[in-house]
Amino acid sequence: MRRRAIPTALLAAALAVTLSGCGMLGATTLVTLQNGTDVPLALDVNGTWIGTVAPHTTAALPFALDDLTTSIQARSANGAALVGLIGTRSMFDAAIDGSMPMAEWQDLACGRVVMSVGPFDPAVLPALGPATSPCP
16 A cells, blocks of 8 residues: 655645634733832732732733633732732623723722723823832
8 A cells, every 4th residue: 555645835734724723712812910019919810820010010911711700810919909800701802802991900009000901091090199108
């Protein structure tokens, strides 16, 4: 029995189609955290740490959506939840495509924390006074 070799170009094309399909299914979802406090904040999704955002910086971190409900929280070093988002897959999908962005913010005595998924301009928030005490 003689075997026929599959042409390399055909194999490469099939692999490219397979990988591009995988990329669409695993589209990256980003949560943006603006940390206006004097402490680093840990971000967790459904209780799993995904990254830390340094004081007075903004970062966009990738996360995976749960099939049912996804909970995202920013926590200080002592574990205090300072701000969070919770939603279903369809809510996050609407946030990502821009039809219904999600945002939550908290003004603390030590600064402001803003978390968002999808397009959101924190400049629309009211002005914040100076920090008056350390963060929890």
